Amino acid sequence: MIEASADVTVPVGREEAFAALSDLEHADWLPGVKGLVHIGGPAQGVGARYEVEAGISGRHLRGVLVCTDATRPERTVMTLEDGLDLTITGTVRPVSGGCKVLLTARYSVGNGLAGLAVERASAGAARREVSRAVEHFAAQFGRKAPAGV
Numbered sequence: 001m002i003e004a005s006a007d008v009t010v011p012v013g014r015e016e017a018f019a020a021l022s023d024l025e026h027a028d029w030l031p032g033v034k035g036l037v038h039i040g041g042p043a044q045g046v047g048a049r050y051e052v053e054a055g056i057s058g059r060h061l062r063g064v065l066v067c068t069d070a071t072r073p074e075r076t077v078m079t080l081e082d083g084l085d086l087t088i089t090g091t092v093r094p095v096s097g098g099c100k101v102l103l104t105a106r107y108s109v110g111n112g113l114a115g116l117a118v119e120r121a122s123a124g125a126a127r128r129e130v131s132r133a134v135e136h137f138a139a140q141f142g143r144k145a146p147a148g149v
Contacts, residue, residue, distance in 0.1 A: 001085075004031075004126040007102040008134040010141045014092045014099045018073035020140055021090040021101060024050045024065065029136035030078075030088060031105050031129040036065070045070045052080070084109060101137060105130050 010017055020026075022044050024036060032054040041047035048067040055061070061084055069077035073092055080086040085108040093100045105126060 001106055001108045002123050002126055003104060003106045004123070004130040005102060005104040006127075006131040006134045007100055008138040009095055009098055009100050010138050011098040012141050014073040014094055017092045017099045017101055017141075018076070020137070021092060022067065022070055022072075022076040024048055024067065024078070029133055029140070030054075031103075031126070031133040032061075039064065041066075101134065103130055103134050103137070 025038060025043055027033065027036060027050075033052060034055060035053040036050045038049070039051050040049040044067070046067055046069065050065045051062070052065040053060075053062050061080075063084070064081040065078050066081055067076060068079045069075065075092070076090045078088045087106045089104045089106075091102045091104075093102070107126070
């Protein structure tokens with residue numbers, strides 16, 4: 001299993017940051033996501049279902065991204081159904097001048113030596129993609145993440 005995390009401080013309150021973090025309709029900033037279409041459940045919150053097109057670990061993927069946990073205004077969890085074992089967790093913590101948003105992507109591409117080799121080979125790209133995602137998330141609020149986050 002590979003885990004890649006990055007964080008950013010945004011100059012807004014937790015409620016506003018959480019609302020943006022959990023809005024899958026406009027979450028094209030997520031790591032590797034190229035497109036999202038609502039296909040069922042509520043628009044936000046637990047049960048929200050979105051067809052997703054993504055490029056992750058050098059693979060082109062299509063699947064269904066589902067919100068499996070939403071604890072307002074602290075945490076949201078999105079899981080990819082079918083295919084790659086992928087979970088994206090976003091957490092929001094208050095800090096001076098705004099809040100810190102932490103994005104963590106955990107994935108596994110399969111069992112055995114071949115799966116382990118692909119995971120290890122893709123770890124650096126996954127870290128870069130999660131860092132890019134928090135930069136794009138922060139840009140919604142008029143602020144970019146510091147380089148190297």
